[in-house]
Amino acid sequence: MNIIAWIGMLGIIIFTLLPLLKKENRSKEEISKAIVTVTIVIGIIVAVLVFSVNYLFALIAGFIAMIVFDKKTYTKKRLIIYFSTILVISIVGYFIFRDNPDYVLKHLKNNPQTTSLYVAENDEQLITYQSDIVRPLASTVKMLIAVEYAMQIDAGLLTKDSSVSVDDLKRYDYKNSNGNAHKDWLTEMDSKGSIKNNEVSLHDVAKGMITYSSNANTDYLIDLLGIANINERANSLGLTQHEEVYPIVSALLISKHMDSTSKSEKQLIQEIKEMPMEIYRSTAAKLSEQMKDGTIKIEDISFDLPMNLQRVWSDRLIGASANDYGKFLAIISNDELPEGAGDIARELLEWPMQYNPVNHERFIHFGAKGGSTAFVLTEAMYAEDHKGDKFEIVILTDDLNFWQGLMLRNNMNSFESKLLGSEDYRLKIQKELSES
Structure with a gap:
């Protein structure tokens, strides 16, 4: 659920309960209706967050439930209206969600x-x-980081079974900026008994970066492997159009790092757009280092970046051409990496x-x-x-x-x-x- 969905759900609860603040509105019928509505809304939230039900499907199911539990539904006029509404929603839903x-x-x-x-x-x-x-790669760039990890393991520079503190990874976890990716990965690790003494293996960290797309794991690995080494790997693999790698999570903090109190959102956007990429990358690296050493306590910062600033961050993500990644994939598929590294990748x-x-x-x-x-x-x-x-x-x-x-x-x-x-x-x- 994104922030708009949360606002919508909380809004329904608030506007449902608000009339009950007046004593004259607290009839048995009104209280019963409020309980039903709040229960359905909570059910939608639980279905999405706990059982991973598609938000739109859960919303439609909640709408139907409200109709079913409303006594006024069972009149001819209302049944026709509701049936028509559900039919239209179903048709629209079919065209949206069918395979095409x-x-x-x-x-x-x-x-x-x-x-x-x-x-x-x-x-x-x-x-x-x-x-x-x-074009921006978003998390697809994690393929390159995975290959650099595999190369360093194969060269004996790192050990797959070395321990990584969960708390060290937590320093890079900017909650709600990456969905539930990091949390879901930790849940899987816990269910498998892979967290021991609050530590996981380095190899599990790399798996979490790829399988769950954890940005926290990604920035931890970028620091561990070395930005210069990752960029040199791109060069050595012949990725001539690949932009330089930099930390993903900390780049989201750049606007907060700037003197934003005296600037409008429009001024911040313009200033970041005009910032040379070399400075943008170095700023992200500096902020990432501060997250690592605890100077920036990421758990104390709420993710509330406006969509327009998210757009600037998205536009400035690490980029490459489709040609480069096509060649890169062929190197892996054709076993052109050293045997040990290829197996790990x-x-x-x-x-x-x-x-x-x-x-x-x-x-x-x-x-x-x-x-x-x-x-x-x-x-x-x-x-x-x-x-x-x-x-x-x-x-x-x-x-x-x-x-x-x-x-x-x-x-x-x-x-x-x-x-x-x-x-x-x-x-x-x-x-x-x-x-x-």
């Missing part, structure tokens, strides 16, 4: 300035649509093979990492099927509005699955994008 891979294709065709697609099959580039343009990146057994029916290898912000959605994956055919796919989208982001997230999996499974569909996309 062509929506992704349509978005790519209609937005060449903000989208890229790279597809290769058996080392042959099939589609290179706007793929030489640098595959173990981390091929988490979909572990978490979804159905993938074993289609693939020998399947590695992937996606990323997103309110404005960005990215995906990078490599696959090898049982016939030995290999694929690399990179999709980068930017400048998304709410509706585009919602629809792309709902249809991206079906688009990728069809792209991997159908030669005819690959040829269709190749033809349509070459003509656009």
Whole structure:
């Protein structure tokens, strides 16, 4: 649930209970209605937070429950109104949530300035649509960090089983800025008994960065591995369009670090936009160091960054071209890394093979990492099927509005699955994008 959803739920509770402050409104019927409404709202919150039910589905279910428990519902006029409303909502919901891979294709065709697609099959580039343009990677950049981790483990510079304090990771955990990623990872670690004496293994930290996309784990690893080493790795792998890496979480604090008390939001945005990237990166690195040593206590700071400032942060995330990541994926898929490092990288990146057994029916290898912000959605994956055919796919989208982001997230999996499974569909996309 995002902040708007929380405000909406709390607003319903407040406006439901507010009339009961007056004694004359506290009739048995009104109290009963208030109890039902508050119970349904709490049920929606629990369904979303505890059982991971889609917020929109939970909201619709709550709306239906309110209708069912309202005595006034059971008149002919009201039944017609409610039935019509539910029918319209169901039809709209169907068109939003049905599998429609062509929506992704349509978005790519209609937005060449903000989208890229790279597809290769058996080392042959099939589609290179706007793929030489640098765009924000979001969490897809964690693939590079995972490979640098694998290389340092293979070189004996680090040990997979070395212990990492959960409290050390907590110093990088900016709550509510990364969903529940870090919390969910810790919950899994706890359920598996992998937290001992408040410590986890370094390898589990790396897994949490990829599988759960924990930004806290990411910034911890960036510091441990060394920013210079990660950037040098990108160069050595031939990623010529890859921007320099810097801490992700601490960059969210840059506007707070500036003298914001005497500046409007518009002035802050302009100042950050005009800040040279070299200074922006060094500021993020400095703030990350202060988070590490406790000068900045991140647990005491609430995440309340306005959407316009989040947009600046998103626009300045580490970028690369789809071409670069297509080549990068091929290096992993074709076993061009040192054997030990390659095995470690595959173990981390091929988490979909572990978490979804159905993938074993289609693939020998399947590695992937996606990323997103309110404005960005990215995906990078490599696959090898049982016939030995290999694929690399990179999709980068930017400048998304709410509706585009919602629809792309709902249809991206079906688009990728069809792209991997159908030669005819690959040829269709190749033809349509070459003509656009």
